Amino acid sequence: xxxxxxxxxxxxxxxxxxxxxxxxxxxxxxxxxxxxxxxxxxxxxxxxxxxxxxxxxxxxxxxxxxxxxxxxxxxxxxxxxxxxxxxxxxxxxxxxxxxxxxxxxxxxxxxxxxxxxxxxxxxxxxxxxxxx
Numbered sequence: 736x737x738x739x740x741x742x743x744x745x746x747x748x749x750x751x752x753x754x755x756x757x758x759x760x761x762x763x764x765x766x767x768x769x770x771x772x773x774x775x776x777x778x779x780x781x782x783x784x785x786x787x788x789x790x791x792x793x794x795x796x797x798x799x800x801x802x803x804x805x806x807x808x809x810x811x812x813x814x815x816x817x818x819x820x821x822x823x824x825x826x827x828x829x830x831x832x833x834x835x836x837x838x839x840x841x842x843x844x845x846x847x848x849x850x851x852x853x854x855x856x857x858x859x860x861x862x863x864x865x866x867x
Contacts, residue, residue: 741866754776755773773844792809797812815861
């Protein structure tokens with residue numbers, strides 16, 4: 736994977752992360768559409784995160800095809816910290832894609848706000864250090 740492609744994916748990821756942060760800062764009293772929007776932005780940001788990480792791993796000489804494999808290899812390579820947290824995030828992303836239940840959506844929204852966003856932000860920092 737070329738450095739140019741990694742930088743392009745990194746820029747897209749950073750923009751998506753900023754938009755996710757904006758959604759997480761919205762007032763929940765505006766209705767469930769805020770939660771729905773934040774979850775959709777989370778899904779998009781997560782997709783970019785694993786694809787960017789896959790590109791970084793590829794550039795470092797490691798192959799991984801699926802999100803789970805990318806997380807495991809990135810943890811080994813110290814590109815990602817908290818491998819268990821990333822697997823939990825992957826599982827939450829999978830839940831949002833296949834099941835919609837208002838209570839579960841709120842639970843996942845809370846996890847995005849309290850845990851997942853920080854992991855995504857830390858990945859952004861790690862990749863920025865590797866590819867300034």
